[in-house]
Amino acid sequence: MKKAMIATFSQSGSTNKIADQIEKGITSGEWDIDRINIGQNSNTDVSGYDLVGIGSPTYFFNPPFIVQDFVNELKGLKNKPTFVFVLHGTYVGDCGNWIRRTLKMKEAKDYGYFTSYGVDYWMGYIKRGTMFSPDSPTKKELHSAEEFGKSVINSFSEQQQNKIAPFDPPTPFVYRIERLLVARSSVKSFYYKTFTVNSDCNNCGICVEKCPVNNITQQEDGTLKWDSNCQLCATCEMNCPKDAIRSSLDWKTMDPFMNYNIRISKKKKIPFVHVKHTHGKTQLVEN
Numbered sequence: 001m002k003k004a005m006i007a008t009f010s011q012s013g014s015t016n017k018i019a020d021q022i023e024k025g026i027t028s029g030e031w032d033i034d035r036i037n038i039g040q041n042s043n044t045d046v047s048g049y050d051l052v053g054i055g056s057p058t059y060f061f062n063p064p065f066i067v068q069d070f071v072n073e074l075k076g077l078k079n080k081p082t083f084v085f086v087l088h089g090t091y092v093g094d095c096g097n098w099i100r101r102t103l104k105m106k107e108a109k110d111y112g113y114f115t116s117y118g119v120d121y122w123m124g125y126i127k128r129g130t131m132f133s134p135d136s137p138t139k140k141e142l143h144s145a146e147e148f149g150k151s152v153i154n155s156f157s158e159q160q161q162n163k164i165a166p167f168d169p170p171t172p173f174v175y176r177i178e179r180l181l182v183a184r185s186s187v188k189s190f191y192y193k194t195f196t197v198n199s200d201c202n203n204c205g206i207c208v209e210k211c212p213v214n215n216i217t218q219q220e221d222g223t224l225k226w227d228s229n230c231q232l233c234a235t236c237e238m239n240c241p242k243d244a245i246r247s248s249l250d251w252k253t254m255d256p257f258m259n260y261n262i263r264i265s266k267k268k269k270i271p272f273v274h275v276k277h278t279h280g281k282t283q284l285v286e287n
């Protein structure tokens with residue numbers, strides 16, 4: 001039996017939904033599949049696998065830092081058949097390109113690339129009343145993911161990289177500036193310190209529990225501490241039932257960027273709904 005690994009990072013579930021379908025497509029053949037949660041598994045030696053898949057959400061037009069670290073640390077990729085799939089809300093940017101380029105540098109073989117919309121459950125937009133692609137991945141996208149899994153296996157059986165999917169177009173200038181503003185060095189030295197908690201906090205610990213990278217700790221006196229491994233996903237802020245957490249996303253200086261992205265994405269007709277977010281819950285509102 002052939003062995004495959006599918007490694008994913010998924011904060012709000014879209015990447016894992018697509019991974020499930022790809023897995024279904026692959027296992028229509030004779031395959032044993034290991035599913036790996038990036039960040040919870042330290043084994044980065046993939047030499048024991050016949051096929052390696054990496055699935056990632058897009059964060060600021062790139063893979064999240066934790067995915068970048070994982071891919072950078074992968075060993076045993078020489079001539080290894082690989083595939084990449086990427087979820088995104090409004091614009092994928094260089095997320096897929098980054099992973100595919102890094103795998104190529106490690107001399108892996110590219111057996112397929114797949115992208116899909118995922119629900120854009122990101123506080124930056126939700127705070128401003130908009131949630132993009134609320135129904136994604138749709139039935140159609142899930143079906144395409146299964147077909148993608150089958151096509152990877154076809155390429156594998158024929159031992160050839162069928163038509164290699166082209167790389168995504170370069171990220172536009174404004175988005176590159178935005179990405180620069182949240183460069184890893186700035187997040188590590190500065191942004192993680194911008195999370196604050198007001199007196200409404202009742203020490204429920206939900207933010208600690210929900211942080212996808214275990215970056216928040218509750219001190220003995222109950223106060224919360226954010227560490228520098230922050231991915232800037234704002235899952236903590238989004239899930240707080242007391243609306244007690246604030247971050248750089250609340251700064252007025254962020255408004256022009258967020259509003260620009262929202263305006264452009266609506267113009268591009270990316271599906272969206274109007275929402276209101278309070279006490280850790282996002283609710284639909286009428287137009």
Ligand SMILES: Cc1cc2nc3c(=O)[nH]c(=O)nc-3n(C[C@H](O)[C@H](O)[C@H](O)COP(=O)(O)O)c2cc1C
Pocket residue numbers: 009010011012013014015016056057058059060061062087088089090091092093117118119120121122123231232233234
């Ligand atoms: C911190 C953060 C940054 C994001 N940046 C982008 C982005 O640059 N472009 C984009 O299209 N979507 C962006 N998104 C949306 C996610 O890529 C999208 O919601 C994806 O479906 C999340 O996958 P998951 O549900 O597996 O976590 C961002 C989401 C978060 C939380």
